[in-house]
Every structure is written in C-alpha cells, then in structure tokens.
Amino acid sequence: MKITCPSFKYWYPRLKSGKLAANDEQLAINHLSTCEKCRKAANAIEALIEDKIQPESDVFFSARLFARLEKSKPSHSVFIFRPVFAYTLLLSLSLFLGIRLGTYFYYQSSIPSENISISEEYAIHSTISGLDVFFQDDFNE
Amino acid sequence: MDENEKFLDKLQSGDQQAFRILVEKYQPMIQAIGIQMFERSEDNEDFIQEVFIKIYHALPNFRRKSSLSTWIYRVALNHALNLNRKNKWKKWLMNGLNLIGSNEQAVPQMPGQIEENAEQREMRRLLNKAIQRLPENQRIAFVMTRIDGLSYAEVAEVMGISEAAVDSLTQRARQNLRKHLSTYYKSL
Known part of the structure; x- marks a missing residue:
C-alpha cells in the first residue's frame, strides 16, 4: 500500500x-x-x-421540567368526551345513519308498490335481508 | 429498610421532592447521552425533558429488578434510538420535499467547551454525524463509555452484555469512526 x-x-x-x-x-x-x-x-x-464527556448539571433544568410536567398531567375528562373517542363515535354514527337513509330512499324510489305482486314484494324484502334465494324458491314452487 | 429502598418508595408514591432529587442527579448523564445521540442541539433539550416525563409516569411500574440508574439509562437510550429513527424518516421526507436547503446543522455543544474554534466545531459535527451511522450496539457502547464517571460494568449492565463485549463493541466503533473521520481529514 x-x-x-x-x-x-x-x-x-x-x-x-x-x-x-x-x-x-x-x-x-x-x-x-x-x-x-x-x-x-x-x-x-x-x-x-x-475525548471523555464531562456531564454538567443545568441548574434551571428542573424548573423547566416541572413546568412542562404540570402541563402534561392527564386531564380527568370522561373518556367518551376525549377527542379520539368523540370523533370515532361521530364518524360511526354518521356512517350508520348515511347507510340507513341511503337504503331507505333507494328502495322507496325504485319500488313501484302499486303494480307489484305480493310474491315480488316478498322477494324484494327477503333480498334486503339476504335470504333471497331461499324465499324465492319457496314462492316459485 | 435501607436508604435506597426508602428513596424508591418515596419516588413510587409520587413524592415531588424525591423526583426533583432524581432529576438533579441524572440530568447531567442524560444530557451527555443526548449530546452524542443527536445531530441537532435543539433536539437535546426536548429529549432530556421527554425522558424525565417518561420516567415520572413509569416510576409506579418500576419493578426493582435492576438498579434505578440502569433502568433510567435504558429508558433514555430507548427513547434516543426511537427519536433517531423518527428523525431519520423526517429528514428523508424533508429532503425529498427539498425543504432542507443545506446540510449544515447546529452542532450540539459539549458542556464546558463552548469556546471552540471553527476547526474543532467542524470535527465535532463530523463526529456526531459519524456516530449516527454506527450500528445501534456500537453506538450505545461508544456513547456510554465516553461519559466520564460511567464504568464499563455499568454500561454492560445497561446493555445486558458482558464487559468484554462492551469493550469489543467500543473498539469496533472507534475503528469505524476513524475510517469515517479520516475521509474528511483534508478539510482540517
């Protein structure tokens, strides 16, 4: 080298x-x-x-720390009023309501109830509840 | 019951005066860890405060399986490593977004060495940068053994390895640092 x-x-x-x-x-x-x-x-x-590092004390550090500790103490609010819970709850509620209302209005507007036979209406209701095949087969017989 | 146990009882029952004594005793050591672990000096004050806040909230759960000092150093080191990981991502993101104009960053000042010249400052900046590049184990061993007043035995206890392993890690860290620093020797 x-x-x-x-x-x-x-x-x-x-x-x-x-x-x-x-x-x-x-x-x-x-x-x-x-x-x-x-x-x-x-x-x-x-x-x-x-080089060795000499640890040195900062005389004002504890004052700054205790001031911050005072601020960081957890508040004793009821848990559902804490932001994370409140936002989750609100979001879930609005999603639930949105789906319910959407479903209601969709079927209200798409079913001409005067001209529909009893068997068809029953089939539609059972489709909503997820049992369409079972009921339709019963009526077809 | 000895004095240490009484002190721990006071700490765990939330005695503010006892906690103040603990802060005054360990603040210099935590500061010495932070000075070496971060590239930016402004991160250090936040780091020391966050470590003590963590300790304050975790004290009731301290199970006394290790000594108080070992536990405190572990909390500090884990927090420093976590912050470093977060900073790495932040730096990467900021670099990606071109928000950092220059690579020059504030150099953490060593206590008692405020009056240093530009050359020393530059070398210290390079050393801090090189420390960040060391593998985690080497970094911890090097940082801890450099602190005056901490023995190899204490560092070994904190890291959960033998004194010989600490020595070996420190030697390897020094070799890596020499490699990194000698690349920049022309700028001296």
Missing part, C-alpha cells in the same frame, strides 16, 4: 487497528513523524474519539 498524504484515509485506520503489513506499518509511522499535516489530522481524530 502506498503510504502518502492522499491515501491517508486508507492506511491510517488500518494502522490503528493493526491491519497493515509490517513494512507498511513502519512506513506509516515514519510518514506520521515527518508529515505535519497527516500528524495533525491523526491527532485531531484521536483526540475526538478518545
């Missing part, structure tokens, strides 16, 4: 993890001792990685 400044990114990590061949390792050590730019880069990287 070429031990030069442009190839620093290839040989330096290998040097530190002991993955360079013996002669390359010696070349890398020599390069670091003579090239100021690479030495500076290596020192900066090591300083960053080995």
